[in-house]
Amino acid sequence: MTKEQIKKLDQLASKIVRERGKCQLCSSVNGLNTAHIISRNYKQVRWDLDNLLCLCFKCHRRAHDYPFKFDDDVHHLIGDKKYRELYEKAKKKEKLFYEEIYEKLSQ
Secondary structure: OOHHHHHHHHHHHHHHHHOOOOOOOOOOOOOEEEEEOOOOOOHHHHOOHHHEEEEEHHHHHHHHHOHHHHHHHHHHHHHHHHHHHHHHHHHOOOOOOHHHHHHHHHO
16 A cells, blocks of 8 residues: 555545544544544554544543553443454454555445
């Protein structure tokens, strides 16, 4: 995948997530960001909408400053089963195809 394709996928995924309209932790509608549950370094889940949260700036900052608290919040929000599924998916080494990911996000 090219850097340009990665950037386009990042932008599309972020747009979709921010359209959720409010912070998934505090319900604020101000300064919405896209946050990754499992690091964006793991390409297998980088654009997986189940791995992305809509957070306000304050909650996103807090997630980075207090990762253990954020981990607890995420487990409460999505449940242990979904978290384990994301973790397992992140570890896979399957080849990714830009067109497939873009099409899935565009639906």
